Amino acid sequence: MTTSTGSFSECVDRIADAIRDADAILVGAGAGLSTAAGFAYAGKRFDDNFADFRDAYGITDMYSGGFYPFPDEESLWAWWSRSILLNRYDCPVGQPYLDLLHMLRGRDYFVLTTNVDHQFQRAGIDHDRLFYTQGDYGLLQCSKPCHKATYDNEGLIRHMVAEQSDLRVPRELVPHCSRCGAPMSLNLRCDDTFVEDEGWHAAAKRYDDFLREHRHDRIVLLEVGVGGNTPGIIKYPFWRMAAQNRHATYVQLNKGEVLAPSQLERQSVILDCDAAKALSSVRVRLG
DSSP states (O other), X not given: OBOOOSOHHHHHHHHHHHHHHOSEEEEEEOHHHHHHTTOOSSTHHHHHHHHHHHHHHOOOSHHHHTTOOOSSHHHHHHHHHHHHIIIIISSOOOXXXXXXXXXHTTSOEEEEEOOOSOHHHHHTOOGGGEEETTEEEEEEEESSOSSSOOEEOHHHHHHHHHHOBXXXXXXXXXXXXXXXXXXXXXXXXXXXXXXXXXXXXXHHHHHHHHHHHTTTSOEEXXXXXXXXXXXXXXXXXXXXXXXXXXXXXXXXXXXXXXXXOGGGGGGEEEXXXXXXXXXXXXXXXXX
């Protein structure tokens, strides 16, 4: 396996050159991109916003809190409403997302992401060039699910946060499916109940069309902030695409967990660094 391909400056220059010469750019983004933007799920940001949940339940970070077995729906939605408001609605747009948008503007591109915090949309990435495979904090679905539809939740989430007390929301705010009466849940891929609605399938088709159109072209496969949590969605497919296309350039930006098959070394630019610093530097090189 290859774990590095040169100094920071050398790698940034190679990335900028590859983007200039590319027919298309495919971005694959994971949670590390939002972490690089400053949206950490642990540490001070967690303590500043969830000290009461920490003290009451022993929860140590926002990620693990999403799997905590809360005693009732009122407590569950007190947690989730506050987390969603912080991470989906009231946080700023991260600078790395804006840098990435600047790099992509005017070029043929597509973005594949496992992130669920809506940062790409808020930064201005074209909705028709985006596939968020794992869902969105801003959508609800039936928990069964009895039907394949999703629903915007911003108004409800803001109401829950405003009305919660003692780590609970009022019972009347707990959402239930209008068709079957079952509890509603977030549209996040955790198990086989995840709803792939019409928008999800339309985005999946646009992604497949983009791959077919550019399968033999000079394409930059730009992987940012992707660790080992769900490698089958971005990392492994990017490796396969690079191996099948000698004109492809595979770029991997992440803080830790950087590696690629040794047979891709000549096509790869691998940089173990803060993704925010790397994207900012590439943006400067591109002008």
